[in-house]
Amino acid sequence: MLKTCHYLEKHQGFEITIIPANSAGIVDVDDIEKAITNKTALVTVMMVNNEIGSIQPIKEIGSLCHKHNVHFHCDAVQAVGKIPFDLNNLQVDSLSISAHKIYGPKGVGCLYLREGINIPPLIHGGSQEKGMRSGTENVAGIVGFGIAAKLAQEKMHYNFTRIEIIRVSLSNNWGAVQLAIPR
Numbered sequence: 001m002l003k004t005c006h007y008l009e010k011h012q013g014f015e016i017t018i019i020p021a022n023s024a025g026i027v028d029v030d031d032i033e034k035a036i037t038n039k040t041a042l043v044t045v046m047m048v049n050n051e052i053g054s055i056q057p058i059k060e061i062g063s064l065c066h067k068h069n070v071h072f073h074c075d076a077v078q079a080v081g082k083i084p085f086d087l088n089n090l091q092v093d094s095l096s097i098s099a100h101k102i103y104g105p106k107g108v109g110c111l112y113l114r115e116g117i118n119i120p121p122l123i124h125g126g127s128q129e130k131g132m133r134s135g136t137e138n139v140a141g142i143v144g145f146g147i148a149a150k151l152a153q154e155k156m157h158y159n160f161t162r163i164e165i166i167r168v169s170l171s172n173n174w175g176a177v178q179l180a181i182p183r
Helices: 001-011 029-035 058-067 139-171
Strands: 042-045 071-075 094-096 110-112
Touching: 029 058, 029 110, 058 071
Parallel strands: 042 071, 071 094
Antiparallel strands: 094 110
């Protein structure tokens, strides 16, 4: 996400504001509100940090963005299949996910757009994807993504519990608790 923002800043003239996170890796919603100006077009936030696992207050950030009429994008790549969430309750305008993060095929992703959100096409030409992206769909990749999503959903509780046991173990003197996790 940061590299894309830096690209927009360097090559497209956008002004980027980066909100610092606290020691737990969480951004403060009040800090986001203070940074929003009448020029703010987009707020984008990773739902789950891929390095330390912190989970951002996405619903609250979404509500804030809607209050200020700012498009809110959520990068949920690290969240899908790992934590439960409901798109209807998140207050996001757009959300991106990637198949390979849930053991699906590489090169397949999904961009959710809330009803009423219109963005220009990425690739012009055909009428596929309601005119949003021309070209033949990768049917095998889409099916693989769907199967991976179904499996991730079915195994989410087990995986979440397993990771929580490991987290507690590591926080208790780096492995003082012995783990017996069924495979």
